[in-house]
Structures are given as C-alpha cells and as structure tokens.
Amino acid sequence: MLLSDLTIEKTKEKPSCESYDCVIIGGGPAGLTAGIYTARARLKTLLLEEKAIGGEIVVADIVENYPGFPKGISGSDLTSAMEEQARSFGVEICEVGAHSIAVEGDDRIVNTTDDRRIVSKAVIIAAGTESVKLNVKGEKQFTGRGVSYCAQCDGAFFRDKEAIVIGGGDTAIGDAIFLTRFVRKLSVVHRRDKLRAEKILQEKAFGIPIIEFIWDSVVTEIKGAKTVQAVDIKNLKTGTSSTKRTDGVFIFIGTKPNTLFVKDIVTLNESGYIITTSEMGTNVPGIFAAGDVREKTVRQVSTAVGDGATAGAAVQRYIERLETVRE
Amino acid sequence: MGVLQEKDKEYLRNEFSKLKNDVRLILFTQEDGCTYCSDEKMLMDELSSLSPKIKVEYYDYGGQADKKDTYKVDKFPALIIEGAKDYGIRYYGIPAGYEFASVIEDIMDVSQGTTNLSDNSKTRLKAINRPVRIQVFVTPSCPYCPKAVRTAHKIAIENEFVTADMVEATEFPDISNRYSVQSVPKIVVNDDVEFVGALPEDQFVDGVLSALEQH
Numbered sequence: 034m035l036l037s038d039l040t041i042e043k044t045k046e047k048p049s050c051e052s053y054d055c056v057i058i059g060g061g062p063a064g065l066t067a068g069i070y071t072a073r074a075r076l077k078t079l080l081l082e083e084k085a086i087g088g089e090i091v092v093a094d095i096v097e098n099y100p101g102f103p104k105g106i107s108g109s110d111l112t113s114a115m116e117e118q119a120r121s122f123g124v125e126i127c128e129v130g131a132h133s134i135a136v137e138g139d140d141r142i143v144n145t146t147d148d149r150r151i152v153s154k155a156v157i158i159a160a161g162t163e164s165v166k167l168n169v170k171g172e173k174q175f176t177g178r179g180v181s182y183c184a185q186c187d188g189a190f191f192r193d194k195e196a197i198v199i200g201g202g203d204t205a206i207g208d209a210i211f212l213t214r215f216v217r218k219l220s221v222v223h224r225r226d227k228l229r230a231e232k233i234l235q236e237k238a239f240g241i242p243i244i245e246f247i248w249d250s251v252v253t254e255i256k257g258a259k260t261v262q263a264v265d266i267k268n269l270k271t272g273t274s275s276t277k278r279t280d281g282v283f284i285f286i287g288t289k290p291n292t293l294f295v296k297d298i299v300t301l302n303e304s305g306y307i308i309t310t311s312e313m314g315t316n317v318p319g320i321f322a323a324g325d326v327r328e329k330t331v332r333q334v335s336t337a338v339g340d341g342a343t344a345g346a347a348v349q350r351y352i353e354r355l356e357t358v359r360e
Numbered sequence: 361m362g363v364l365q366e367k368d369k370e371y372l373r374n375e376f377s378k379l380k381n382d383v384r385l386i387l388f389t390q391e392d393g394c395t396y397c398s399d400e401k402m403l404m405d406e407l408s409s410l411s412p413k414i415k416v417e418y419y420d421y422g423g424q425a426d427k428k429d430t431y432k433v434d435k436f437p438a439l440i441i442e443g444a445k446d447y448g449i450r451y452y453g454i455p456a457g458y459e460f461a462s463v464i465e466d467i468m469d470v471s472q473g474t475t476n477l478s479d480n481s482k483t484r485l486k487a488i489n490r491p492v493r494i495q496v497f498v499t500p501s502c503p504y505c506p507k508a509v510r511t512a513h514k515i516a517i518e519n520e521f522v523t524a525d526m527v528e529a530t531e532f533p534d535i536s537n538r539y540s541v542q543s544v545p546k547i548v549v550n551d552d553v554e555f556v557g558a559l560p561e562d563q564f565v566d567g568v569l570s571a572l573e574q575h
C-alpha cells in the first residue's frame with residue numbers, strides 16, 4: 034500500500050540562473066497553472082515553493098468538485114499531475130522561500146530566504162493562505178501533543194481514540210469525515226447553529242453515526258497533562274460551560290493570507306489579501322497575484338487555476354509591451 | 361515485480377549519473393515482527409540497480425550484533441545512507457510515501473559530501489562539539505515531513521557529532537508515545553529539546569543548538 038505511493042522529488046534546491054522572465058512565488062494550483070501558461074509562452078520561468086509542491090490542497094484526502102474527475106481525486110495526485118505538466122513545458126521548480134520583492138527600474142527582484150537575489154521581468158505572487166490559530170489557553174502547549182492543523186498528517190495517531198474538530202467550513206467538515214476512518218468518536222464544535230460547508234459534505238457528515246455536532250459553541254481552553262485530555266466548551270447561546278474529554282483537537286477555523294513578506298510593496302485589503310484587477314495585476318506594474326492570496330470570494334482549486342491562467346497570460350502581455358517600449 | 365515506474369527509473373538513472381563517491385545503502389532487517397522489512401529490501405534493490413555507484417548491504421538485526429553496534433542502530437528496519445564515510449544518517453521504518461524523496465536527495469548529498477545549507481548555518485553548526493542526536497518523527501502521508509528530515513540529515517552531513525534519525529512514527533508506537541508524538545514532523549534533539557513543524561532552516565538550527573545549552 035505504502036509502496037504504491039512513492040514521491041520522487043524532482044525539485045531543485047537552488048535556482049540554476051540569476052535572471053528569469055517570470056518568477057512565481059508559491060507552488061499551489063495557482064502558481065503551477067501560471068507556470069504552465071508562462072512556460073508555454075516561452076518565458077523563462079522559475080517557481081519558488083517553501084513548503085511542499087502542490088500547495089495546501091496536498092493535504093486534502095479527496096477533491097470532489099474539481100472538474101474532470103467524476104470519481105474525485107486526492108489533492109496530492111491532482112497537484113503532482115499539475116507539477117508534471119508545468120515541468121514538461123520547462124518551468125524550473127525550486128524548494129526555497131521568497132523573502133521579499135523589490136522594484137529596480139524594469140527589474141523585479143525576488144530575494145530568497147537563502148539570501149539569493151533573483152532578477153526577473155515579472156513576478157506572480159501565488160502564496161496562498163495558512164490556517165489561523167484558535168488563540169486559546171493550551172493551544173500552543175499542546176500543539177503536537179493532541180492539537181493538530183493537518184488531519185492527513187496526524188490522523189493515524191488517533192486510531193480508536195476520540196477527537197474534536199473545530200470549525201464548520203469545507204475543510205473542517207471534509208477533514209472530520211476523513212478522521213472517522215481512524216477515530217472511535219468525533220465531535221464537531223461550531224460557533225453557529227449551521228455549517229458553512231458545501232451541502233453535499235454536510236449530508237455526508239450528518240450520515241456518519243460517530244460524528245456528533247456541538248452547535249453554537251466555542252472551545253475556550255485545551256487541557257491535559259503530557260497530551261490533550263479535555264477541552265472546555267462554552268455555549269454562546271446559553272452562556273454555560275462544560276468540559277469534554279478528548280484525545281485530539283483538530284483546528285480548522287479559517288485562514289489568513291501569506292502576505293507578510295510583500296506587505297510593503299503591494300496593496301493589501303484590511304484582512305491582508307492582495308487587491309488585484311480582473312487581470313490579476315497589483316498596484317505595481319509587473320507584479321501580479323493569483324489564487325487564494327488575493328481578495329476574492331471563492332477560494333477553491335478551480336478558481337486558483339483560473340487565476341493562474343489569467344496571471345500567466347497577463348505576464349506575457351506585460352513583457353511583450355515592455356519589450357516594444359524598449360525597441 | 362518492481363515498485364518503481366519506468367519513467368521514475370529513467371529520471372533516477374539520470375540523477376544518479378551525477379553521483380561522485382560510491383553510496384552504500386546499509387539495511388538492518390529482521391525476519392520476524394517486521395511488517396515492512398521485505399518491502400524496504402525490495403526498494404533498496406531497485407535503487408541500487410539504477411546506478412553502479414549505489415551498493416546495498418543487508419544485515420540481520422538480531423543475528424549480527426557486531427554490525428548493529430558498529431552502526432549504533434537500536435531498532436529495525438534501519439537504513440543507513442553512507443558516502444565516503446558514515447555521516448550519521450538513519451531511517452527507522454520504511455521511507456515510503458513522501459519520505460522516499462528524502463532518500464534520493466540524501467543519496468545525492470552523501471555522494472558529494474556536501475549540502476546546500478546556508479553559509480551562516482554551516483558556521484553556526486561548528487559550535488557543536490559533542491554528540492547530538494536528532495530524531496525526526498514522520499508519517500508517510502505527511503507532505504511537510506521530508507523538509508524536516510532533510511534539514512536534520514543535512515546537519516548530520518555538515519557536523520560529525522550529529523546523528524539524525526527519521527523515525528516513522530506509526531511503526532514505532534512505543535517510542536512515539538514516549539515522546540508524545542501526535543503531530544508530525546516532530547523533532548526531538550537529545551531528549552532535551554523538541555519542536556513541531558517543518559521549521560525554516562535557521563530556526564531548525566536554533567533548535568538544535570539550544571540542546572547544547574542544556575545540562
């Protein structure tokens with residue numbers, strides 16, 4: 034079983050050149066798609082990824098709403114195929130983070146976390162989002178000792194145990210369903226009286242007998258000794274608090290954009306998302322943004338892919354214009 | 361029956377054509393009580409078939425105590441990836457799933473005897489002057505784990521006092537329990553310092569160096 038799923042990394046640890054036509058920051062669906070478009074336009078393209086190629090969807094056990102896969106596909110299978118496709122057109126992929134972006138005349142400079150300076154004509158920021166913390170007592174202390182933000186990574190540690198999932202969106206409910214493969218009992222704690230997740234996911238979750246729903250409630254403290262043993266839950270409607278025994282706490286209450294490293298160069302909205310035009314342009318010519326990192330309403334693989342294609346094509350037009358002006 | 365697909369083999373043959381020094385894959389297995397030993401053996405056989413520079417050596421964990429002592433391995437299956445010398449790279453449990461990529465990258469690194477850690481990290485690691493053991497707990501389905509394993513292994517390559525273990529947490533539940541591993545990657549340094557997550561290189565080095573300040 035394990036051997037059927039060997040990952041062979043084809044990623045380089047450092048870029049082979051110092052200058053590119055286009056540097057893409059982030060290797061999720063948006064960045065990989067942008068790369069397919071820029072590379073097919075014969076632009077010399079470098080993609081930087083600091084964590085894992087594929088973006089956050091690699092931890093999704095199954096993606097059922099991305100067109101073309103009627104039986105669903107795992108997030109990692111989907112993005113490995115995207116990666117292979119991007120690579121086949123010549124996108125160079127490097128396992129290193131972007132530290133900052135600077136503008137020097139027509140050059141867009143990307144400084145990397147390993148202190149490299151990469152010169153490019155255009156940059157696409159496709160850095161996605163990361164999960165937000167709950168910010169309650171015990172969360173930090175028990176991170177890795179029962180508190181988790183990745184069901185795919187850590188689910189196996191909760192075989193025949195009890196766990197709670199905090200949140201009511203697609204990720205929370207999708208992962209709650211996934212975790213029922215391992216746990217004996219699962220409770221979903223949600224601060225409202227209905228879920229935000231897709232209806233079809235809700236129906237599935239409501240049909241699993243070992244999932245219990247605790248509505249209108251928030252977790253106020255995570256308790257334990259060596260590892261998590263219980264949580265304090267407060268009902269927001271009645272104001273009453275109770276303690277619930279549990280072995281694991283999976284937190285999926287929302288996301289925030291990975292934009293700290295570009296906050297001084299592009300305009301962000303009050304929540305930190307990058308503001309773009311419909312062509313994915315930011316306030317800085319030659320710097321584009323695509324995918325979950327930008328201000329928009331639907332954050333999904335299919336919309337990330339659409340953004341990536343738009344940004345890739347926009348970069349092509351931008352560079353053509355740049356070169357006509359120069360001539 | 362092969363485990364690697366033809367196109368992957370092709371890719372690996374090409375990668376391995378860049379190998380410099382010979383690389384030895386030393387595997388300790390045991391007949392009884394080992395779910396993945398035969399799978400891992402098969403995997404190592406295939407890897408070595410892809411390059412004349414990759415040699416395999418198999419030892420019986422229970423039966424060859426002298427070898428076990430030489431390599432200081434304390435559980436099975438145990439894989440050592442050795443280049444011109446033993447750099448202290450250990451894999452306990454099968455490096456399957458995402459972890460297979462770490463094996464390939466380690467092979468490339470030990471063959472060169474160098475890593476791409478930043479100059480700053482390399483200088484800071486020189487402060488290590490006594491034995492340090494880094495254990496990186498992983499699961500094969502964790503996409504963020506190879507980064508932590510590789511950082512630990514690179515540190516081992518750069519500093520002779522460091523041994524760095526990948527430990528497949530689900531294969532060693534007792535050890536995982538001892539360290540309360542419930543999220544991966546979890547990194548334990550000398551039993552003194554622990555942290556969770558694939559930290560960036562400089563913070564990972566901070567974590568390892570902070571173990572030297574204990575006691």
Ligand SMILES: Cc1cc2nc3c(=O)[nH]c(=O)nc-3n(C[C@H](O)[C@H](O)[C@H](O)COP(=O)(O)OP(=O)(O)OC[C@H]3O[C@@H](n4cnc5c(N)ncnc54)[C@H](O)[C@@H]3O)c2cc1C
Pocket residue numbers: 058059060061062063064081082083084085086087088089090091092093094095096097098099129130131132159160161162203204207208291294323324325326332333334335337
């Ligand atoms: C568990 C889970 C289940 C999901 N299920 C579905 C589903 O079923 N269907 C669906 O459509 N969507 C699903 N989503 C949402 C989907 O994953 C996202 O909408 C999609 O991945 C967004 O793609 P992206 O490329 O914009 O960003 P991401 O996928 O977040 O990729 C951004 C990448 O940029 C990297 N990065 C960030 N900063 C830097 C930097 N400074 N330097 C270098 N790299 C950097 C990050 O490491 C990351 O890999 C799910 C998400 C999760 C977490």
